[in-house]
Amino acid sequence: MSFLEVIRGDGPVVLGMPHTGTWLPDGVREALNDRGRALADTDWHIDRLYSGLLDGVTVVRTTVHRYAIDMNRPPDGESLYPGQNTTGLVPLTDFDGTPIWDNPPDAAEVERRRALWHAPYHAALAAELDRVRARHGLAVLYDCHSIRGEIPHLFEGVLPNFNIGTNDGTTCAPELQAAVAELCREAEGYDTVINGRFKGGWTTRHYGRPAEGLHAIQMELAQRTYMAEAPPWTWDAGRATRLRAVLARVLAAVERFARNSCHT
Template sequence: MMDWLQVTRGDAPLVVSFPHTGTDIPPDIEDRLVSPWLARKDADWWIEKLYDFAPGLGATLVRTAVSRTVIDVNRDPSGASLYPGQATTELCPTTTFDGEPLYKPGHEPDAVEIARRRRTWFDPYHAALAAELDRLRAVHPRVVLYEAHSIRSRIPRLFEGELPNFNIGTNSGASCDPLLAEAVEAACEASDFSVVLNGRFKGGWTTRHYGRPEEGVHAVQMELACRGYMDDPDTPPAPGAWPTPWDPERALFMRHALHRVLDACLDFAGA
């Protein structure tokens, strides 16, 4: 595979996708940005570490090392908003979640560049994801696609107040069998963390695009509030203070809960 696209193959009927853990930005793009730190602020920090037990369960992992500022592989490639009427970011974001401009004036990507970035990174990522789903679907009656995400607990521009710890998205029930959604929700509720199903985050483009339960592919997105596994300030972070360091002990209880969640996905797929 290409060095920015990492695929770890397993044989269990579970694919875990990591679309936003990357921080790589090509120099020709980074030179046009207001701040390299700002461009990496909204990464899903430490998620690949949080789920590093998944290969031991037989799961397949698909991850891009490229920053979502370059291109967001979980956005509709047509440019259509996933949440019409609500604040969000684009296929090639021009602002942070907090609304700060990412590019120096006049240096934002135009339509030609967006199309180039899509061909270079978006299309290969989804070709790999689709290939792994097809490979597993050929030998399993049901396969679960699990989208692993995280976000700061408080971002007033995107949502009011504080997010629950577990934000499960199934495109309002369209992307998976209700039994899978119930099993994932129950696994979360067995912990001391707060849970919501199809709240502010109902699943991104990947969940909506691949979730075809009638064809045996069941997709669910898990958006974690960062405070469940890392220090997460109540106020917008500043350079040098974010991300807070990875701490395995701080993340231990969340890891236990997520292990139960992936076990529930495997139980459903193998049932």
């Protein structure tokens, strides 16, 4: 099976979806323990959540689960959050800090997976961003994520609904960050933080080069906004419909920024 799904649109916005996949090759699945095979740290339903919200959008998605290799981590395995609990290029634990492997991969196996899946995913993403930028004069990468709202191992308390990451304002123009944040804050019944616990993963930090016409922003959603945060991770139609309306406005604002910036 192909582990890459690319939908090419003619607009200036690219959606990255590195964590929606649940596919694991047999050798990887067999090396996981029961805890790992539960795949608890999937960004459940994110592709469904964003489907059809913006005409002409490009989507780059992988079906590989993050336990095989995490597409949103640096290829050298360097921590994105020094001094804080996090997971690596190939996670050894889940988000609760519990080991997920019966037979953890060695360095050679990690490198094999990086070359097999991580590098091609980012080659595809880079190619689409280059294509979009060549067409429009700039491209905006909106990286789509979600996570359980309460994970004491990673953060204290309850995570806000909308977690906007721009690596402290360095990965996109300030007016783009402001436009997304304003719409999130205006949405009734939701709360928002900018560059809180999640400042954007490697994808956002690597591709976000505003001076070169590449803007990147990460949206980390608390999963309670559209689903049940416990197995079997059920889609909540009522909550999802309400959230999709907000996300549609957000993506429309992202596209407006891009099209307006093309002519300045």
